[in-house]
Amino acid sequence: MEDLKIGVFICNCGTNIAKVVDCDAIVDSVERLPYVTVARTYKYMCSDPGQDMIQADIEEHGLDRVVVAACSPRMHEPTFRKTLQKAGLNPYFLEMANIREQCSWVHDDPVAATEKAAALTAAAVLRVAHHEALERRSVDMCPNTLIMGGGIAGMSAALDLADAGNRVYLAERSDHLGGNVARADLTAPYLDSARDMLTERVTRVVEHPNIDVLLESQVRKVDGFVGNFQTTIRGKADDGAPTDSVYDVGSIIVCTGYKEFDASRITHYGYGKLPNVVTSFELEKMLRAGRVTTKEGRVPQYVAIIHCVGSRNLEFHAYCSRVCCMTALKYAHEVKSAVPGAYVSDIYIDMHAFGKGMEDFYRRSSEIKTLFLMYEKNDYPVIRKADATDDCDMLIEVNETLSGETIEMPADLVVLMVGMEAREDSEEVAHLVNISRDKDGWFIESHPKLDPVATTTDGVYIAGACQAPKDIPDSVAQARAAAARILARTARGKIEIDAVFAEVDEEKCSGCRMCNELCPYVAIEFDPEKRRSHVISALCKACGACVAACPSGAITARHFTDKQIFSEIEGVLA
Amino acid sequence: MRSLQMGLEAKLESDLEPWLCYYCGECSVECPRDAEPGETMMSLRRWLTARYDFTGISRLFYLSWKAELLAVIIVALIAGAGFLLYGFSQGNITQYNGPDAFLPASSIHIFDWTLAAVLLALLLTNCARMWWFTVGRDTKVHVPLSAYVRKIYLLPTHFFTQMRYARCEQKRPWAIHLVLMLSYVTMLILIMFFLAPMWSGPAVKWSVHVFGLAATAGLLVTTIIFLRKRLKKSEVQYQHSHETDWMFLVLLIVVAATGLVQFTLHRLGLGTAANINYVIHMMAVVPMLLLEVPFSKWSHMAYRPLAMYFADLKAEEMVSKAREAVGAPQAA
């Protein structure tokens, strides 16, 4: 190997790393490694002065390899690759050692942590010596977008993309647009009409020349990669028969929304047995029709609303469904105006009034004389049928925490605030577009704080309630964020694909074709004339399955070669 | 506040806490939700007064100020008519003192005591009901008779010093209210026990009259202060004035004012004027004692000291029970 000059830069990350790991000790230990020319620490390596320092060292010392020991490469690898590029070095001559997320943040013994960090840094130093210059490929970015789901999120994203002049295919499973918002009457906290909001969206979407609305359509297949997806969508032909169409798109936004919790799973609320126990959506139906009545057609004198049905409950879903508290208050207002003499009680655990205008809304709900009754998280109210002598249909027994009393609240109508859950088809959707779901079935975002709409699959975005329970403003914000991300890419016209893929060394290849079957992307083709296999680099995703399987060792995974990994193993165990 | 929101009437009825409040208004000033706890407590006291009363008259007065006004007017008219008839039947309207007196002190004295007896009967019955609601029927706390006897000093203590009010942050309200109350009590004692000396002749008996004058001055000054505060809504506790609040102050000021006029006319020897004024005075006094004290705002002068007394007894009993439960030594 020619004489290399490796620069090692160890970040303190303020106190995040420096508090536990002795960065100066690492400098000492790496200086002894072969080819290390420069080794230094800095407070925040990713900052402008930090990056400038790396650049200056590259230029001054003629460095040809750089190691940055800092946070996870999933955080800043792109940042430092750009730094190398600016200094005129191939961005793949960088290797990062994760001494924060996987070291200083998870260990409290400074000696052990420093030792581990030194080992990880040494591994990076040994590995980077074997890095090769790689060029990123540029492919055309198809400006079309597939949006899965025609609810408020899907429509909002569609409009932003279409207004910018791009074609949008809006695939909706049911026969109408609007999703769950179409089932609502008014929205909290300002009591705006959901219908007005939707009508505006739906009209614009349907009339937009750039949006193809595909109703009663399901996405069957997604092939390709970012900027170059081919998607097969099954719709209905004019005669009603199912028909498949293929569309070319560059990006996909998943806006499939949520479904509501099945209240019959909670027996002590009597849903399904007591006729006047209804869910929030069933009440919406009544409100949209303009009449709030009991099953028997009478005007209810007592209406009770119960929060957290299926949510914040270890037996069903531990999470909070976010929107129900304010929706419940919305019902208090709507019921009071529909039935002015009604006695409305709101039975809750905590009042989650987190957003804009929500605390004021809560106050207004007190002013209209809603009775608020608080129950403790695992001490649920129990609903039973009242006796003939009572002046109400049902009685709700509540261990009311604010007063300390156990009371029986009369109710002619009980509204259960059912929580949100992931749709049954969310697993299918996740597999279709190759994204993951968390333990509750919600789609996982790229980074919980900094990248809420992208996913680990480049080109596939998620927006709205399918990512986690959220209200309309947040769903629209995410949808429009996803649209903006896509527009930023389509504006460039081309997209850079990572230079990492597998390559077959034809001299070593014996033509056994084992790799052909292994590739999930069918990216390896066999040349019958040469009797050799060949990787189609544009399709290769660099998983490495073929690499590990090749009996001749003929396939190398760029940037993840055996040599590179072996040196990492050596470094880690030194 | 919570029991009110939830409509727990039985719990509220048994509660002594509304009486421990003197409405200094601090809580309403502090409340971040502008829920006006001070005024809520005041309303609760009115409600409790109505509940303690077995006749239902109190409830009627609180629900309808017209009914109260009508009742006061009717009683006043009957009293007026009664006194005039009595006076004319056995005396000369020009004579204030002496054998021919229009309204001799002895007769008035008998009348006063009869009135007091009726008033006490009503008031004491209501107080007994209060005891029953707040202490008697409470199964969790059983106060022994010895405790009642031992702590009986609390009743006059609270009555005469209003000491709990002095614990509020603002001391002025306590001071003014104390003066009002002591003036009223002084006047009451003078009238019940020293009527004859006050009645006798135009000559000024300073040993008697100094108290009367001081009391009247106290009554007039404080009543006018309170009236002004209510009219100007100067502090948080005067933002809301119920009709019973006005009735209370108006009657009191009429009684005090006519009392002072009485003294003056009597000293000036203007018999007829004095007699007429006295009838007017009684037309205010009788409704005040017959209606306001047992059935309206005035009742608080009995209920509040009683509440302090009961609260102390209950607290002592609960502490002693708690000590027993944990095996700690009892208080000496």
Add this chain to the structure above:
Amino acid sequence: MTFEPKIVGFLCNWCSYTGADLAGTSRIHYAPNVRIIRVMCSARIDPTFVLKALHDGADGVLICGCHPGDCHYSEGNYKMMRRYPLLKSLLADYGIEDERVRLEWVSASEGQRFADIVNDMTERVRALGPSPVKAALEADLAER
């Protein structure tokens, strides 16, 4: 001096490496004995990596991938799953205890699970003592 095992971890970029990062952002503490090497997919893990790690002094090797069905590359973890039993039987023939090499599925949201696995494995390997490979190599060297 308690024996501190050195364990090499091969984690796939999309699920398990992200899961380990999540343990970090959540500040979930675990034993410092595992040194992580990132690969794109568990399918990339050549059995020779495991052998090299043991040869170079690792007392244990941990392999983590996405849960079956959730592989970012569709079926990479199945390929790992197929190679694994063969690898284990080979190691057994060499006298390397079963608990020294372990395959686990960790998803991107399972930070706590990753920490628990590391802690559990560290204790098990600690109980087994230093890897027999080291001793054998030293003996071999001494002979020569």
